[in-house]
Amino acid sequence: MIRVIKTPEVRLAELLDCAQRLFFSRGYDNTTINDIIGDAGISKGAFYHYFASKEALLEALAARMARDSVRELQPLLENPELDAIGRLNALFGGARRMKVEMAPHIRNTFDVIFRxxxxxxxxxxxxxxxxxxxxxxxxxxxxxxxxGILDAPDPKAVAEMLLQFRLSMGPVMHEAMQQAKDGNIDEAANMLEERMRLYGLAIDRVLKLPDGTIEMAEKGFARALLDAN
Incomplete structure (x- = not known):
């Protein structure tokens, strides 16, 4: 039997593919490292060569999904007909471009991080x-x-501060998911959508934009996410 030699880049991509497939189908908690290495056809030692833990694997998967989302948005981000506000909405409104049918998988995988x-x-x-x-x-x-259409005197510092606003979403996401599990879907969705609206409003205020300029997610996305099975 001929041994197939794969480059580290190929093997890493395959591990992430396996993790995403299993996390999305079974959930993060219900997927073990043994499940992943069995699906990938590698040894446990090979797994730990790339990742120190299942948590490190999830971290790498989240980063890859972010890169993939940005890549999908690239045509919009580079559209010469859009000004900076249009590009901001394209970037911050990434949830709008997540297809609703992906919501069950997203929740199934990432609800664990909000605990x-x-x-x-x-x-x-x-x-x-x-x-x-x-x-x-x-x-x-x-x-x-x-x-001259927004105010960010130190763009790098302001970008980092705006992204820090996301940290406030963690407890809200956890509470919303708990309410949804208890059957209070409407209350949970309304609470989450309101927090996302306020997130956009906070960005408006920091950048000295009219209220409502930045839209964080399309109507109905919160419910689709929380109602996912």
Missing amino acids: PENVVLFHRIDRAVTAVVAPILTGILAEGTEQ
């Missing part, structure tokens, strides 16, 4: 996603400031 006992994992994933998004946001803020 209070997993605050360290939540911050690790947030840092991984921020590393992907912050440079793009910095560029948009610099462009908008130069155009």
Whole structure:
């Protein structure tokens, strides 16, 4: 039997593919490292060569999903007909571009990070996603400031502060998911949508934009996410 030699890049991508497939179908809690290495056809030693833990794997998967989302948004972000505000809405409104049918998988995978006992994992994933998004946001803020349509005197610092607002979403997401599990879907969805609206409003205020300029998610996305099975 011929042994197939794969490059580290290929093997890493395959591991992430396996993790995403299993996390999305079974949920993060119900997927073990043994499940992943069995699906990937590698040894446990090979797994630990790439990832120190299942949490590290989830962190890497979150970063890859962020990069994929940005890549899908690239045509919009580079559209010469959009000004900086249009690009901000394209970037911050990424949830709008997540297809509603993806909601069950997203919830199935990432609800674990919003639990209070997993605050360290939540911050690790947030840092991984921020590393992907912050440079793009910095560029948009610099462009908008130069155009005179928003106020970001230090684009990099302001970008980092705006992304820090997301940390307040963790407890709200956890509470909303708990309410949804208890059958209070309408209350949970309304609470989550209101917090997302306020998130956009906070960005408006920081950048000195008219209220309602930045839209964080389309109507109905919160319910689709919370009502996912």
